[in-house]
Amino acid sequence: MDLDSHAEELASALGVDNEEVKVDLQNLVEYSVPIDEAKQSLRRKYGDGSADAGGPTTKSIGEITPDTGNVSVTAVVLTAGERSIRYQGDDHVIVEGELADETGRIDYTAWEDFGLEPGETITVGNAGVREWDGEPELNLGEHAAISVTDESLDVPYEIGGEATLAELETGDRARSVEVVVVECETRTIDGRDGETEILSGVFGDESGRLPFTCWDPRPEIETDATVRAENVYVREFRGVPEVNVSRFSTVETLDRAIEVGTDAPSLGIGQAVDSGGIYDVELTGNVIEVRDGSGLIQRCPECRRVVQKGQCRTHGDVDGEDDLRVKAILDDGTGTVTAVLDDELTEEIYGGDLDDAREAAREAMDQEVVADRIRERIVGRAYRVRGHLSVDEYGANLDANSFDEVAEDPADRASAFLAEVNA
């Protein structure tokens, strides 16, 4: 390696001017300082004191942990999407996405406009590493230096953010989806800049459905439209991942038809709960308990929350309205979830409507008889439940759209068959 190459590498790793480093390096070498020692002393000089050994270390992505100090990496830009955030009272446009090399992928946030383009191989000098949700993430601030390299890395990941709805996860950024707008409504919210109109609804594609919010309403997004949305991000809302379309997203009408998948993924309860929330999922398990607050209940006429002894937590003394619901604990051996059934599903398993329930309660002079009858019918039996799974401070709740008894446990059926054969 000649002096120019050493200078270039060092300048890029430290995020400082190439010429300046070259002059310093030349001086040191002219004073007979060995090249490695010269570079080390320049790392100390330009390394902005962030790392003890002087300056960032060159690492592969797979080696980076949340405890790694500042680093230099050579990587391919997989995605780059603009987003606006409010930072210390000002709107600031940042660029977020993913970088990859042969050893792995890592999220980044760029606080300056470095002009990153998906597909480019870049060397990032002096990137900060911070922890986000237990994972390392690169922070490209004003001290970072970015140069596009000629050699292009071959990475085992797809460039660009193409994703199906089923593949999207909370925290994803700069994704592109092709979807049908299954539901869409305009809402007025009290945003950080006063009243703002937004769109909210449900997107669908072959893989399933996910709720969305569009912070910058546009005519392409309307019920039954088929669109391609680029540079969307995913965040959690009420315990479920949600697609966010911002003013930096591009949305265009597609002229191909998209069939919305009707299958929900079927998962073990433990695995589903660990995923942190799924918009549409199917879980199967045994009902081990029907929780208090099931059967015939009363709701606050203002906020629809369940009232106890005529008291709403927010609205105080209210005249509660009767309703039916079930909160059933479902267990499959890997985890538990509370399945929440609305009035219609409750009527089915109770075998009667609201009037029947009221009459039963009046006769017994105790509305708990309704919940008791539901307990007798479902506790100890296996059910397949499909709905929205949310996991948050209220626990793991499955807001059920369907609740079907599983005719027979496959294991029971197998042992019964074996018994028959052996007999």
Ligand SMILES: [Zn+2]
């Ligand atoms: Zn209330």
